Structures are given as structure tokens and as C-alpha cells.
Amino acid sequence: MTRGLVFGAIGVLLVVFVAVPLALLAMGASTAGLTLAEAEAVGNTVLLALGTAGLASAAGIPVGWVAARRRLPKALEAAIVLPYAVPPYVTTIAWILLANPTNGILTRWLPVDVYSLVGMVVVLGLHLSPVVAMAVRDALGRIDPVLEEAARVAGGGPWRVLGSVTLPLALPALGTAVSFVASAAAASFGVPYLLGASASPPVPVLTLRIYRALELAPVEGRPLAVGLSLVLLAVGVALPTGLRLLQGQRAYASARLARPRPLPPAGASAWVVYGWLALAVGLPVVTIALTSVAPVFGQFDAFTTDHWTAVLSEPRTRGAVLRSAVLAAGAATVAVAIGALLAHAAERTPSRFVAALVGLARAPWAVPGTVLALGMILAFSQEIRLIVAERATFVLALADTAWLLGIAYVAKSLALPLDGVRAAVRMVDKTTEEAARIAGASWLRTQWSVVLPLLTPALLAGWSLVFASSFCEVSMSILLRGPSTEVLGTRLFELLSYGTPQQAAVIAMVVVVMVLAAGRALAWRARWA
């Protein structure tokens, strides 16, 4: 009974806050306002996606190979995820400080311009390269080394074995990762906003065009924004499909889990990982850290905490940081609760209803933030009055409230705890639950004493993932925030446009610290694990 109510409520929430916005997007589909001029944005989006996928592969494949086949220090292995954990707009700020054409720290020696498509590709490619690296590492780890040894004994040299056995076996996983990277690059907003818009000539991409359409005409711009959104969604579908055709690989049953073999020490190959980490996070974070304590931009011979005290005592900034923290914590808690309930139901009591809820809950994750935010605008920019039995009136007035931001954060990242907990539930042998029941524990007692403790790592991991991504969120926030609901990400963008580089660097450091803290929580392991 309670169970029915709980899942009924989840169903209503998912319909109102996920199905309705997405349906309104689909229903608003028209080619109104779409002109050939947008072809440039489509082209740039595709170039950005493919370029990013290429760079992420070029960097990620060697790193993944080293991580799978060489014994790396534990800390180095754990650090592989860092470039992905730090939001790309943070590293973008660092690269702006380093390589802007007017007063970039590097530009004095190196004539590079970060305000370009290439700059966007470099920042996003480095940011997303851990996705490829980790996919390659895991895929290689799953390949039984015996398959390669058999090929060696059969007469294949090391390179031929790599080409004929290792890479083909890792290809499906690599293809999935590269498709994800391409889609993520096409959906990215912060990096194109910071780099593409200021380029000369500007480099428009689809997410940026959607934002501009709404910025110029909040109401009249909607049909154009919807049209552009559908083009973006089409690109997001076309890219992975195209890549899969290119790959032309059939899936085959993967080999059994490989027996762990002692790996040779990393030696010089560890420097591949060190060098990549230095470029992708080390240099950017150090640049930001130094800038945030430098009295004069670009001169690092003196130290001051003035920027920190100024920024953190400034009411608007403090309000934004606090609002982001509260919203992120709330969103993480709600997302983990709903995700865990759905995950458990999907694994233990599957039904068509549960499957539909899971489908709805996972859908927003695949939708670019900009597009999801547009759906929210379409659905909730006006008050919704619901009159029940001609008596009670429910008013849903979400526009410009922090609630709408929180709802968007939950919707966007529900898939993270859902998938994570679901995998964990699958790992928990059902017999452990049955054994508890036979030992005399009630259903509730069993959930509390047996199931919950076993799922704790997955719950914590889901919580910190949602927290980190919501805390730093910008592509939805910039569209959904009201005049009085600034958040960390939008404040940072403003400081970057209207403040000093040092002020922006302070906020960027706050983000880095919070992300690292969330990463610590993610790395938590239960005693028995």
C-alpha cells in the first residue's frame, strides 16, 4: 500500500517534471525561424564534437593502455578521473588566463589564441579524455591476457597482436566512449560560451544559438530555440550512429573476467599519464590558484589574500555559493532517494510500470542541459493552476524560483544514482536477503540491516556525483535562474565578463576544492569492500 503510494508519487513527479517538458519540446517542433544561417552553427557543433572525440581518443587511448597494462602508483591511478571531474569552464578560465591574445601568460612566447574552435576542442578534448582512458583501461582489463599470449605463440609479433587481437576486442567499448564524448561535446555550453562567443569572428554552436535566441527574445525566441534544440538532438543521435557505422563492429560475447596477473612496473610509461594530467589539470589549476593570490594579474612574485576576502565577503557571490551548495545537496538527496527506490524496484520487482518510470528517469541524462532547460521554460514559465473538484486549487508557480533550478538538477542527474545503485543491487545476491528473511527478519528489517548497508557505497557515490555536477552546473542554470536566484556557475561567468580575472580565479578555486571534496567522498570504500 505504502509502496504503491510512493511509486505513484514518483510517477506523478516524473510525468510533470520530465515527460511534460520533453513533450512540449517535441510538440513545439517547427522549422519556424530556422534559416540557412544556422548551418554554420550545425557545422561548428559537428566539428567541435568530432575534434573533441579525436583529441580525447588521442590522449585517452595511451593513458588507458598504460593504466591497464602497467603497475601505476595507486594515487596516480585514482587521479585519472580528475580532468573529467573538474568542470570544463574552470579549465577554460585557466586557458583564457594562459592563452588569450591580449595578456595571456603564455601568449608572450606562444602565438596561440584560445578564443577559437581549436581552443574549444583542446579544452573539451582534455576534459573528456578520461572517459576514453577509463573505457580503454576497463576494456583491456576484461580481455583475458591468454588471448594475446595465444596470438604471440601462434606467431604474431607484439604490434600485430595489438592490431589483430587487442584493439579489435577493445573496439566496442572504445566506440561507446568516443560516441559519448562526441555527444557531450555537442551538448556542451560553458566552453563555447566562454571561448566561441568571444572569438573573432565568433564561433557559434547550437547550444550557444539556443541561449542567444532566448536571451534576445525570451518569449518570441522560443520557436527558434525549439527548432535549434531539435537540430541539436538530431546531431546528438546522428554522431554516435555515424561513428558506429564507421566502426562496423559486431558485438560478441566478451571473454570471462581475466585472472589478475602481476603487471610490469610502469617505468617511463608513467610519464605518459603524468604529462597528460599536468596538461589537463595540473597547469590549469596551478594557474588559477596562483592568479587568485597574485596582486597583479600575470605577475606571480607577490602574494595576497585580498581577492579571496573581497570575493567571499561580497554578498552576491556568497549568496550564489551558498545557494548552489544548498540546491546541490538537496538535489543529490532527492535524486539518490528516487534513484535508489527505482533501482531496487527495477531489479527486484520488475514490471512495465517500473520500466516506464526508469525510462522517464533516465531520459534527461541524454538530453543536453540547454535543451532540458528550454523544456522547463516551456512548461513552467507561467503559473499552472490545477483545480480539483472545483474546490481545491493548486498553483504551481516555479518560474524564476530556486525550486525550478533544484528540479532541473534532480531531473538532469537522476540517471547517475539510478544506474549506480542498480548495478550495486544486481551485485547483492538475492539469497542474502532471503537468508535474512529465513533468519526471522521482517521485510523492512531486512532492507535496513542487510540491503541498505550493502548499497551504502553506491548511494554515497551517487550522492557525491549529483552534488558535484549540480554544484557546478551552468548550462541549465543560466537559462532558468531568476534575478534573485544566482548560483555559483552563473556568478562565475558574470565575474569573468565584468570582474577581474583574479575574482573569477577565486570562484574557480572554490569549485575545484568542492569537486575534490566530492571526489574524496566518491573514493570512500566500505570496510568489507
Add this chain to the structure above:
Amino acid sequence: MGVRLAGVSKSWGKPVLRSMDLEVATGELFALLGPSGCGKTTALRLVAGLETPDAGSIHVDDQLVAGPGVAVPPEARQLGMVFQSYAVWPHMSVLDNVAWPLRIKKVPDADARARDALGRVHLGGFEERWPGTLSGGQQQRVAIARALASRPRVLLLDEPLSNLDAGLREELRDQIAVLAREAGLTVLLVTHDQEEALSMCDRVAVMNEGVIQQVGAPRELYTRPRTRFVARFVGNLNALPAERRNGRVEPGGLDAPGPDGPVEIGFRPESARLGEVGVPCVVERSVYRGSFTRHHVRVGDRALLVDGPSQVGPCLQVQDAWVLGD
């Protein structure tokens, strides 16, 4: 000489092989038999070139492949190898699996030879199938065909039957032996299954803790094991106190020169009889096993096994025994 190891040592933190010497004649079927962790698989991987020895030298077909300053890579050793986990490449068809080693060696009519090899392991008609759709036994046949097709100098078998069901194991065991003899191949088999080693091979080396304990023909190992470890590993061991006087050991009726005094004899369950003459004993329990009955017998404080007819007498007569070493 098919394979020769001289003074080969290997350690990973702790020694796995201690100065191992081994000679396998060309065309011989030879088994390395021992419990898990005894170093037998390491020895095989050293021959294959998948590991390098810390000391000593390895010859294949009288060619030095590993030794001081020499390390021929696995692909240049012209070997065939069959692994416990099949190691059939899942992204290649059955035919591609078998033909791949031939193709990369630029063998003319590679595909025809691969088809022929598949036919010999009774997999004709499976050429276009994917390994994922085959049973374990079929996958292992693919692996055997792959190893045979390139006519290797030595066929290395690493626990090739351990993952298979009992019935299939026996069938494939005989097939491998027949195919290897037909082709005149030198075979080096690694196994922990004494029945596999004794039934397939011309000679067997029993290993323990990185050291070869005894090398010999199967019958010799079974009836005259030199150490207690070998005796226990290749069969059931009965040990009984005995007395040596003037080179004759009783009970057992053995002629074994040595100083007078107490010794111990060993014998197999089927090498004794329970009748009216011999050492007095107590039959504690008899278990019908089909073709014979296993009697659990006690002589003093010793528990023994005797296999034979179901009717028994009160005395134990030992018929084929040896003096037990350490």
C-alpha cells in the same frame, strides 16, 4: 632433442622453479604433473617464451631460445599452444582462428590447411561459426586445430582439459594423443590430473615446489615411486612398517639390498589380497565399487586400502611393494 631445459630458475619474490633440468625427446609425449603452484605452468610458459628465466637455458629443437643474452620472442619459436581457458579469439570466426597463424606466416593455401585441421578435430562445417556460439569442448577443439595447423616444433598443452566435463575430457584426451602421434609431434603437457598424465604420455615428470621429484614412464612412476610425494600424487598409497634382514624385506617379500633394520614398504590398494595367510588385520569397512570392492583395513595403527573381491580373509598379503623413501 625436442625440448631441453638446463638449470632453469625463475622466481617472483619467492622461487617458483629451482634449477630445473628436463629433456624431452623429439616425437615424445611428455607430461609435467604436479599440484597447483608447483611451477609446472611456469616451466611451460618459459618454453613458450611468455616468461624469461632468471637463470639457465632452454633449447627447442636444439635451437637455443632462452639463456644468457638470448631471448627469442614467442612468435619466433614456432610452437603451438593450447590453454586451459581455450583462448579462442572471440572476434574471429572459427576458420579465421585456425587460419590466422598460417596467414601471418604467409603460408600458401592457409585456408585449406585450416579446413583440414578443423576436419581432423571433427569440426568440419563449423568454419563460419563464431566462437561465442560453441560449447567449451568445441572451443577447445578449435584451439587444438589452431595449434596443430601450423605444424609446430613442439605442442604445448597447458591444462587443456581441466575446464571440460569428465566424459568429454576422456574423449578429447585420446583424440589429442592420436593426433599428436599421427603428426609425430613433440608434446609437452602440463596437468594436475595424474590420470591424464599417465594415460596420455610416454614419460611423466612429477613436480613439487619448483623441483622435479621423479621422471619416468607411467608404469614406473605408479609401481616404483621414489618419494612419498610421488607415491601419493599418482595414486593411493598404503604404508606399512617392515623389517629388512640380509637384503630381504618382510612383509612384502622384497629383495632390496641395504642395512638390516626397520623400514617401511609402500604398495597400491590393488597389489594386496585379504586371505588366510600374511599379516593379521582387521577389515573395518567394505564399500562396493562396481568392478571391485574397496576394503578399509587396519594393521596395528595403520589405516590401509585394499581393492579386490568382496570375500575377505583375516590376513593381509602384499604382492607388489617397494621400499618407501622419504
